[in-house]
Amino acid sequence: MSIIVQKYGGTSVGSVERIQAVAERVRGYRDAGHQVLVVVSAMSGETNRLESLGRSIAERPAAREMDVLLSSGEQVTVALLAMALTASGCAAKSYLGDQIRIRTDGNFGRARIRDIDTDRLQADIDAGITPVIAGFQGVDEEGNLTTLGRGGSDTTAVAIAAALGVDECEICTDVDGVYTADPRIVDDARRLDEITFEEMLELASLGSKVLHPRSVEFAGKYRVPLRVLSSFEKGPGTLITTENTAMEQPIVSGIAYARDEAKITMSGVPDIPGIASRILGPVARALIEVDMIVQNTSEEGITDLTFTVIKPDFYKSMKLLSDVAEEIGAEKVLGDENIAKVSIIGVGMKTHAGVAQKMFQTLADENVNILMISTSEIKVSCVIEEKYTELAVRVLHEAFNLEQKETEA
């Protein structure tokens, strides 16, 4: 017998029928002798519906109240799933974030988990009861409800797995694992049996929607064995490992892309010390997250600075930059929303030279112009024109032989 945490996302509990299917699946694990703790999200679409309800009440709804509003979504799902389990003869009990004291800090809408009281959960496991836990929510020290932000249910699952020291944390979703590239774009994209935490973290950060980077980071930190698999079909999914067990690493494990960013360039900037901070300061103060930043080498005391932000922050950022440009006497501010970021990821590239060069050459061969470049030890990202996204993903997948079995790479 092993103890497993299973997390089911919004799509997996999106209807009465799906909730019943999840109950059936959980019961299968129970019947096979395992003990399961289930973490669920709100039914698909529900969090968005509640959020827009809140925004129709007030342009800037009180953050404390938004969390009270949003956390009602998971409350509905835990009750329904616990009902379905009980009705199918599997003893179950629902828990809200505050009922098992998922204590967080007081940052509404993006709270961080501090600790979890596992007494109740452990007592249930000992008594053969399946706890059904509301993901995404917690309670701060003053008893206010908090939510963990997007991807929060994954984080709840990992945190519970870590706190209880379970055998595995399964993220059950609508795809059957982590792929070498988006299967909707690359026909021969291949499901990975294993991937390292570092790679998964880069994949998640660079646009793969399978797991939220925060939960991957959390799982890596607490060494929780994490597996991504399908809620609907049988299959082993992808195991996220701390150490790769393969004899030799493939150079590149996967290709990711993101189309949710826009790029802003300020050109003709006087190249004096502190200028990057003067340009990006107002953006940071507006709590806008900047992703890639590139500053060209200065020529005759004049330079350009380019950075990317997510699209919802684009207009606000352009406005802020226009003001800054005037202040510092920059030439102009240019914005471009039609961009995509394509990345190759792999721990293997740490020890292989020429990986980045191969990526640039592959894109050049297809006449795809590279607008920005950013690298780390295990990834290379290129910003390109958005229209080339699918083409770039496909040719990179082929160039790095990702359709082949890992042992052949």
Next chain:
Amino acid sequence: MSIIVQKYGGTSVGSVERIQAVAERVRGYRDAGHQVLVVVSAMSGETNRLESLGRSIAERPAAREMDVLLSSGEQVTVALLAMALTASGCAAKSYLGDQIRIRTDGNFGRARIRDIDTDRLQADIDAGITPVIAGFQGVDEEGNLTTLGRGGSDTTAVAIAAALGVDECEICTDVDGVYTADPRIVDDARRLDEITFEEMLELASLGSKVLHPRSVEFAGKYRVPLRVLSSFEKGPGTLITTENTAMEQPIVSGIAYARDEAKITMSGVPDIPGIASRILGPVARALIEVDMIVQNTSEEGITDLTFTVIKPDFYKSMKLLSDVAEEIGAEKVLGDENIAKVSIIGVGMKTHAGVAQKMFQTLADENVNILMISTSEIKVSCVIEEKYTELAVRVLHEAFNLEQKETEA
């Protein structure tokens, strides 16, 4: 400055616009120097929607989980109203049942309030913050969520009013007070400025939908000044008083009717001691509530017994009675769903003879046959054929001069 508890029902918070209107109304009280505690129900239709969602998961959903499911409805409303208040510049904070420790017993679906922790509410009042409290919900000693059953939000409001010892508890609803009869039936029905708790309790029990009998009983017990008034229009509403301040009581204060009952008669019953208990025992054990019970005088050792139940329990009761009839050798069981109960209520009738006689004569004058009669010190109820309901209410309203001002009665 006075401290007021205001309760808004589902219709009053049934849309974004209405929630904003409620916020505006509460702010008006605040601006006038009063401190307000608000109790709200789920948005209209929401509790029913959640309940049928639960029933589509399981025929008999686990009672504990049904309460978790249902209490999410009020969670949405408190968040939205607190947002609306905050946005309009009125400091507000939402509270769920367990956040202010509305402690109840563990009877899911029909829990009773034991006590309320008023520390947080008192601190908010002292700080000028308007607490917005989820009605209908509480938490038992083991930390499970509970709900109070239908009419539960009224009970929450009264319980908070009692615990804090406030100046008045206002039940804000879609009617502007308590009427001498249903204004949809009687054109010249008159809003009562005052009504005693006893009368209100009878009215509520006898079919008036304005207040739930439980909350009236609760308010009477703890001497909470209760007022029923409109959420949408200005006006004093109806004050429910412990002592009637009018010099002389009118004989009859109001006419109530209910069409939600059915009547069952077992005839040809051997008239032996304990027979009523043998007939009604199985019904009681099935947790079916019996309202009126009439047993005719025995003739030659054979009697009839008639009682009423609410319509949803009719078929089940008929089935139970058929079995009993066979056991005890009764002649037959007759059921009738097409009945209505019409009642006259008034503390004045305690000291006035002939009130019941006047009621019977008035109905007889219209050829309305009386099927059952039940009386108490302050009410007389007659069961009649359902088709005569409106006619009976109108002629009784006229017969007791209810359209006239109380002082003229």
